[in-house]
Amino acid sequence: MLAKYYGLPYAEIIRKETGYFISRVYDELSTAGLSLVDSIFVLFNTAISLVVALGLAVSFSLKASSILLVVIPVIIYCSHRFTARIRTQSKYEKEEEATLRGLLGRALASYKVTRTFNLYDKIYSRIWRQLRKFNDTYYSRFKTSSIYQTLAGVSLSYAEAAVIVVGGYEILARRMTFGTFMAFMSAFWIVMAASKGLFEQITEISRVTASLERITEFGVNAVEKHVPHFDGIRLEGLAFAYNEKKVLRNIYLEAKKGDRILVVGPNGVGKSTLAHIIAGFLCPTVGELKTLPLERISAVIFPFHFVPGTVIDNVTFDHIDGKQELLSELAHEFELDEVLDKDPVELSAGQRKKVEVMMGLLKEADLYVFDEPFSHLDQTGRGKILGAILRRTENKMLILISNDESCSECFDKVIRLEASGELETSTQDDVVAPRPEELHATSRV
Ligand SMILES: Nc1ncnc2c1ncn2[C@@H]1O[C@H](COP(=O)(O)OP(=O)(O)OP(=O)(O)O)[C@@H](O)[C@H]1O
Ligand SMILES: [Mg+2]
Structure with missing residues (x-):
């Protein structure tokens, strides 16, 4: 399930909360697995009792046992009709439960905000609304299961009454002794109890089947659009919208080896x-996108999430072979030597930002994308980060996003994203960009 999760398109990931995916990749799987094991054991036991008791009942009276032949087809018909409904309703129930888990995860993460701004009532009512939605789906499924079990139970009760009547008639007709009738009834009640257990299991199995279907369906319909690979970047007439919200439009941009582009623009404009x-995580709604494959891109884009583990666990990935020297150099330069063995959650915001940039620089790539690499950094930190980025990306492609335009002289092109979502480009032909070493030395940011 984890592998399936990482195979989903990024557009799918941002549509739901993390908690929703925890429910899909873990909770549903573990519950379905345990229920499946339970159901198999119960079914196995019930089936054995049923077969043995049925054999005994038939051996005592074939005629009385044949009543079951009338009841069983009715119950099978009901099973067929109800189990399909239970399966569909279980799927809705699981979806609402996963959404609830996502909401709950986010609400719990907002601990400080909830307390500081006294938002408990708001959170409570939002969770309550989702809980009710989940409860409604739970109730619908429970109702269908109950109706089915009641119908099956009533059919069995009729069968029981009919068997007693047939048995009585057989005694009166002297074709069966009272002792045989009692023995038959003992066996028959075991058949009844086993059949009841079997019908209860059928509803449980429908729920498990629904979960298993959700597990197999997970990620099947979410097909990632193919982005044509190219030796540079080419965006032509590109537009992008998050559902209904249009963000970018009419974007034309080309970059090749050696280009350094600074992207600036106001908050929320689409940088x-x-x-x-550009990194290929989102596909344009309109227009053409050509970019490098992800293996050749090193992108550090907001929001950035570290993998579980220490800083060193995060920065020693596959592409780091032969980069030990660079790692030590960057750790030293960014003053991260002391924190390499720490979990990133224990770091300050500025230190985390430095680790992010360090990760980006350690990957051997042809295109480097840095989104707001200077946020949370002090002046010295900014100079060091910019210097290291410029040094490492020499003769590569660099796209750097920043609200801080003071470093624009280090770039060949400055791209300004306007509030309309369009681009305005200016070249830096008249500006002589300082050499990275110079910049690092003087912290000219
Ligand atoms: N996951 C999302 N779902 C829906 N809308 C989104 C999503 N992410 C961003 N947006 C919207 O898209 C617009 C552009 O967001 P984006 O993060 O690209 O802006 P930005 O230019 O990087 O802003 P900033 O300078 O604040 O980082 C914003 O108006 C935002 O509301
Ligand atoms: Mg941004």
């Missing part, structure tokens, strides 16, 4: 969205 598109 990070553009970075996601």
